[in-house]
Amino acid sequence: MPRISNLVVSLMVAAFTAQVAPAEAQQCSDVLSTIIAEAVRPLLEKAPLCRGLRQEVNVGFGKIRLAIDKTSEVRLRSFQYCPGERDSRLKANVFVRCESSSDSVVHLSASATFQLDMTVDNQTCTITAFKIEPESRDEIVREIVRFLTANFDLTNKVRTEAARHISVVCRPKG
Amino acid sequence: MRRHISAIAAVWLAFGGAAPAQVAVWEDVTVDYGACEAQLKALLRLDIDCTINAQGGNGTLESVPAILRPVLRRLACLLPLRFPKKDIYDRWIQKGIVEVPAMTATCRLSVPGMNTSEFSSSLELRCQKAGDAWSCAPKMYGTTALGIIGTQLENFVNTNTEIRRQIERAVAGLSQ
Numbered sequence: 001m002p003r004i005s006n007l008v009v010s011l012m013v014a015a016f017t018a019q020v021a022p023a024e025a026q027q028c029s030d031v032l033s034t035i036i037a038e039a040v041r042p043l044l045e046k047a048p049l050c051r052g053l054r055q056e057v058n059v060g061f062g063k064i065r066l067a068i069d070k071t072s073e074v075r076l077r078s079f080q081y082c083p084g085e086r087d088s089r090l091k092a093n094v095f096v097r098c099e100s101s102s103d104s105v106v107h108l109s110a111s112a113t114f115q116l117d118m119t120v121d122n123q124t125c126t127i128t129a130f131k132i133e134p135e136s137r138d139e140i141v142r143e144i145v146r147f148l149t150a151n152f153d154l155t156n157k158v159r160t161e162a163a164r165h166i167s168v169v170c171r172p173k174g
Numbered sequence: 175m176r177r178h179i180s181a182i183a184a185v186w187l188a189f190g191g192a193a194p195a196q197v198a199v200w201e202d203v204t205v206d207y208g209a210c211e212a213q214l215k216a217l218l219r220l221d222i223d224c225t226i227n228a229q230g231g232n233g234t235l236e237s238v239p240a241i242l243r244p245v246l247r248r249l250a251c252l253l254p255l256r257f258p259k260k261d262i263y264d265r266w267i268q269k270g271i272v273e274v275p276a277m278t279a280t281c282r283l284s285v286p287g288m289n290t291s292e293f294s295s296s297l298e299l300r301c302q303k304a305g306d307a308w309s310c311a312p313k314m315y316g317t318t319a320l321g322i323i324g325t326q327l328e329n330f331v332n333t334n335t336e337i338r339r340q341i342e343r344a345v346a347g348l349s350q
Contacts, residue, residue, distance in 0.1 A: 031283050031291035032323065038244040083321020122325040170239055170326055 026084035037079035040092075043165060045074045050098035066100075068108050073097040077113070087128055092116045093135070112136070118162065125170040130159045203246065204229045210255055219259070226253040228279075237336065239326055251281040253297070270303040272310075272345060293319040295328070301345050308349075310341040 054067040075095040082089040097111035112134055119129035210224040230249040238246060255277070266274055276298045283291040295317040301310035314331040317324030331337060 026321070027319075029291050029319075031285045031288050032320070034285045034288065035244045035248055035283060036241065036323065039241045043240070081321070083319060083323065085321075088321030088323075120322055122322045125322065125326070168240065170241055170322075 026082035026087075026089045028080050028082040028089075032083065033079055033081040036081045036090075037076065040079060041076045043168060044076050044092075044094065047071070047074060047165065049074055049096050053098055064106065066106060066108060067104060068098040068100055068110050070099050070101050071096070072099050072109070073111070084122075086123075087119050087121050089117070089119050091118075120166060125166055127159060127163050127166065130162065203249075204231060214259075221256075221258045223256050224254075226255065227251070228253070237334070239330060241323065242326055242330060245283065245323055245327070248283050248285065249281055250284070251279045253277060253279045272299070272301040272308075274299040291319070293317060293324065295324070299341065301342070308342045308345045310338055310345060312337065312341060 048071050050069050050071040053069045054065065056063045056065050073096070076092060077095055078093040080089075080091040082091070093113065093115055095111065095113045097109065099109040100107045115133045115135055117131045117133075118127055120126065121128050206227040206229075210222065210226055213219055213222050213224050228249070228251040230247045232247055235243045235246055266272065274297075276296050278294055278296055280292065280294045283293075296315050298313040298315075299310065300313070301308050303309075312331055314328045317328055320327065
């Protein structure tokens with residue numbers, strides 16, 4: 001069960017990723033990565049990344065509703081910015097901890113670290129490629145993530161959330 | 175001569191324009207145009223060969239997109255000006271029109287303990303007088319090596335009404 005929770009959490013974090021297809025040479029810059037992380041960190045670390053993490057689980061004699069939709073911690077552990085002529089690539093390593101609300105019957109907590117990788121169009125600030133991978137080397141965990149991504153449209157949900165955050169960063173009044 | 179103004183407005187102030195009393199958008203950018211101002215005021219000097227320096231500060235930059243704020247705080251730019259003074263009236267300034275040709279600014283972004291990151295950007299300015307008011311359009315383009323940050327910076331400079339207002343005020347000051 002905790003494994004499933006971990007995986008679901010990981011999918012939400014995709015709020016900052018996409019399927020990355022490096023179309024052109026982008027050169028990563030330590031200085032720019034450090035500077036841009038300053039702008040991204042406060043937005044990311046207060047984002048409700050666990051919102052919506054609820055599901056019903058069949059426990060044999062019936063179904064119970066489990067939720068870990070309270071975001072208890074988000075940490076941007078590393079960030080890399082690679083500017084290109086037409087688009088820019090952003091890679092981030094993010095730790096997320098989600099837990100059940102205090103009024104839940106069953107209290108759960110799950111945490112995971114994710115590698116996010118996305119490409120953003122320089123002109124429009126829109127995501128053109130997006131990818132999220134849990135850092136776990138556990139193949140079962142990775143398989144479950146793939147299953148959930150394929151069946152619950154989670155990649156698109158996360159991508160939409162990522163796009164919302166990027167538009168906040170790009171618009172005049174942040 | 176150091177003032178907290180936009181770099182483009184500084185070019186105009188260097189020509190003897192009145193300093194804006196208060197600026198809201200780029201008040202945290204310090205611009206040094208003293209060398210250029212002195213050369214412009216030297217009546218017998220036939221050419222201009224000076225550099226305008228702009229340095230970011232630690233202000234809130236509230237009207238600036240969030241992604242640009244940390245960039246502007248660590249920015250240091252040089253805008254070299256080299257031209258014969260006769261160009262000012264032959265080419266740049268005509269009745270009711272001010273057209274500054276493309277200039278290239280070179281900038282550095284610094285973070286302690288890291289190598290600096292450098293980029294360049296082209297700047298142009300066109301102003302036209304309609305009635306008693308000047309209407310100005312700055313154009314920043316061709317920013318290198320910044321990716322989405324460069325595009326956002328160009329969009330900001332080219333569309334921000336406060337920057338435009340500062341320039342128009344500086345140009346109006348030159349008419350008096």
